[in-house]
Amino acid sequence: MTVTPGPPPARTTVGIVGAGPAGLLLARLLHLAGVDCVVLESRSRGYVERRQRAGILEQGTVDALRAAGAGERLDREGMPHDGVELRWGGRRHRVDFPSLTGGRRVWVYAQTEVVKDLVALQLNEGPPLLFDSPVSAVTGAGTGRPLVRYTRGGREHTLACDWVVGCDGFHGVTRRGVPDGALSTFERTYPYSWLGVLADVAPSHHELVYAHSPRGFALLSMRSPAVSRLYLQVPDGTDPSAWTDGRIWDELDARLAVDGDWSLARGPITQRSVLPMRSVVTEPMRWGRVLLAGDAAHIVPPTGAKGLNLAASDVVVLARAFGQLARTGSTAGLDAYSDTCLRRVWRAEHFSWFMTTTLHTAPGQSAFDTRLQLSQLERIAASPHAAAELAENYAGGPVG
Structure with a gap:
């Protein structure tokens, strides 16, 4: 168990629920932008770092991790791939990415390793990251000061936030903080x-x-x-x-x-x-002061290798929007967050559907x-x- 010295913070600008790659990358980007935040995770550090998920990183995700200072081990141990091979009826055909995309490629680097890298950065130099701290409720989404209620060390705590970002998956608590009927789910x-x-x-x-x-x-x-x-x-x-x-x-x-x-x-x-x-998309990805990112907002079948990459894209957009708010006081980026992300989400959903239905x-x-x-x-x-x-x-x- 990771222990954070002193009492847990009582308020923050951005409360992040969930320490998967989306929540951890967002926290890192906010820290670099000078925006304070707190990350709450229900599971232990060991569980989070062992959780097997995706293993393919797009060029853009790798670029984002490098910019966040989390690319050193990726560059040393990750395996760059310049294509994939398709097989059917005894045939094989290679699709060469760089020649078809102007130089883009992908990397094989497991989500477990991405999480380890981001956790280490967060604990060494970032804002609070509280493991073993299950969130029981998110309230006040429609107010200017939403609250996150959680348990830590057997005691109940409340975190007052200006904004709450749910990176806690489709069955997470954050989604339940939005009023019934405010979200539409397509599946x-x-x-x-x-x-x-x-x-x-x-x-x-x-x-x-x-x-x-x-x-x-x-x-x-x-x-x-x-x-x-x-x-x-x-x-x-x-x-x-x-x-x-x-x-x-x-x-x-x-x-x-x-x-x-x-x-x-x-x-x-x-x-x-x-x-x-399965494929799932929730619209909108923001209601009031609560925003959804990663699996909390959308799920894709793994055939297209899009899940982790969509999550990274969500939080890059969010970090940019929170940085704009801190610098200028403008909420324009946050107001556009859902529409901006959903354009990419639906493109990825269509590609994942295409790969899945073509090959199965x-x-x-x-x-x-x-x-x-x-x-x-x-x-x-x-x-x-x-x-x-x-x-x-x-x-x-x-x-x-």
């Missing part, structure tokens, strides 16, 4: 899930591989040069423990198979879990629908314009 649930595994074996390809197969989707990814991250499309409700190591490797082998010289390296599987697939086989899918998927993959392989559309969406533009 799509996909009829399949991902079985994700970590394996102590070097990746079998130097870049990510996305595979369409009659047996279902598969993804070959990585966490480091010695650790593979792999995914299989499975039915909803799948029990991960029902899949033996041998069955997982055999299925990956079958779905990733291509004509020619390539083989899948196998190794000990150290972790497995099942991830449901839905239960009961017709032969006609399968041929449409294959036609789309063929077009990406044959048309520079179609490939550029995929590359531009995947690599992303400037954050914020």
Whole structure:
């Protein structure tokens, strides 16, 4: 447990609920802009730093982390990737990002590592970061002084804020601080899930591989040069423990198979879990003095690698708006926050839907629908314009 000396603060300009990458990056950017804030996190530091999530960072997210002073270890240990490989029907086609996007690329660097870097910065030189401090309520969203009620060390505390930013996920407390009916939620649930595994074996390809197969989707990814991250499309409700190591490797082998010289390296599987697939967007992302960021406002299926990157974009916009308020007294940036972010959110939602529905086989899918998927993959392989559309969406533009 991390202990902050002295009593917890009673008031702040920005109260941030949630110490995931969105909340931590926002706190860091506010600190650099001279805006005081407090971060409240219900879980322990150890839990937050072990929580497995995304692993792909867009160029813009990497640029934002560097600007925040959190890029040193990323630059040393992160793995830059200049493309992805698509596989279907025994074929393989590489989409080259730099040549199609004017030089942009992506990085493989796990969310756990991003969080560790930001936590270290926050505890060493930033504003208060309070772990083991679950928030029970956010009140006064429509007033000039919202309150955050939380528990720390067995005692109830109240944090008075000028603004509250919810970075505590879709089921977090912050959303409940907005009056019923003030938010609209748009949602799509996909009829399949991902079985994700970590394996102590070097990746079998130097870049990510996305595979369409009659047996279902598969993804070959990585966490480091010695650790593979792999995914299989499975039915909803799948029990991960029902899949033996041998069955997982055999299925990956079958779905990733291509004509020619390539083989899948196998190794000990150290972790497995099942991830449901859904898309969610909440509008607006601000009500009164409460703002939502990251998963608290939107969720994307992981096929497009957008979740962490959207969260980073949200908080870059927010930090810029709070900096404007501190310098000039103008709330123009905060007033435009929701509309500014939602334009990027819906583009990312559409791309994630495209990648998901193009590469997965839905239960009961017709032969006609399968041929449409294959036609789309063929077009990406044959048309520079179609490939550029995929590359531009995947690599992303400037954050914020």
